[in-house]
Amino acid sequence: MESCCFNSLEPLKQNPFPSHQFISPKSLFRSPSLNRLPRFLFTTQFSALPSRVPVYTSDSDHGSLEFSLHNHGFDSQDEDEELDKIPIKAYFLCTSIDLKSMQAENLSNTIPPSSRSSNYIALRFCDFPPDITALGMRNKASCCRYMVVFQYGSAVLFNVEDHEVESHLEMVRRHASGWLTEMRRDDYTVKEQPLLTKDMQGGPDYIVLKTLDTDSIRIIGSVLGQSIALDYFVSQVDGMVEGFADINRAMEKTGTFTMDRTSLIKLVGKANSNLADVILKVGLFERSEIAWREAKYAQIYEYLREEYEVTQRFGNLDFKLKFVEHNIRFLQEVIQNRRSDLLEWCIIFLLTIENVIAIYEIVANQPEFLCDLAI
DSSP: OHHHHHHHHHHHHHOSSOGGGOOOHHHHHHOTTTTTSOHHHHHHHHHSSGGGOTTTSOSSGGGSHHHHHHHTTOOHHHHHHHHHEEEEEEEEEEEEEOHHHHHHHTGGGBOOOSSSOOSEEEEEEOOOOHHHHHTTGGGOGGGSEEEEEETTSEEEEESOOHHHHHHHHHHHHTTEEEEEEEEEEEEEEEEEOTTOSSSEEEETTEEEESOOOHHHHHHHHHHHHHHHHHHHHHHHHHHHHHHHHHHHHHHHHHSOOOOOHHHHHHHHHHHHHHHHIIIIISOTTOOOHHHHHOHHHHHHHHHHHHHTTHHHHHHHHHHHHHHHHHHHHHHHHHHHHHHHHHHHHHHHHHHHHHHHHHHHHHHHHOHHHHHHHHO
């Protein structure tokens, strides 16, 4: 009995895994006993870690995890970019905003200033409960809504959806004056990529930052606010240029114009006030204190000013204002000559009246002289 048993085990000692009895992975699925089990048990085991089973997959790109995710629609990079996009909306709605009253009304949402500039305030709105806020979610810009409001009439909204814009602008309208007939708007985008090797990277209609902090929001808001305000003042000067073009065309046909001195003085005041507002109120050439302190903010500041061509657009505005100034000076000289001519004619008329009166007095006081002269 023992010899029989040992004899039956002898082939196993010599070759425990005979080649003709090796079970390949493919044969598992062809086995009649295994066909009764659900196939997803095996597919889950073999597809969970495809890169760790080189025996069953080739060493090509088609067996990599990236290829599998890409073929199944899991493009993680594109998905992260979509999640990290922060929309920005800039509005110019009036010519003056009372920042003190607005800050007093929204004191709990006001971000403490980081510079001495007093022509804007920054507000933050978060809808998280205190327990989530304590975990640090409040400090992530993409989790909150921000609004930077400038005294000269611009409001820049960060991470605010279209259906929420009106409620935020209504906060501004309650403290605004000098309403515009048509509100101006501009859009931009910020992308957050913490693994970015540089501090920032530019793109078409967007900028990529490692992190979007409050100082970055202030810098971006200042440039976008200035740009949208500059658009308004350029449109105002364009209107004056078009008006003078019409006057010049009429002068070309008739040799004269009908503008009076009061209207011309109003144009002079409008041109000067536009230039003063751009330089003084908008602060187009004032250096940002935040950008002055840190190089990464200076890089963002200079890139956005170059992107929006702020200096070039102001150069065009200044050229148009010089054209307006030249036309105003010419028309002032024409009106002054008209007044001089009128004064001259008035003097001639008065002298004529004076001579007539003098002759009449001579005739009335010397009748005998007239009689002798008649004889």
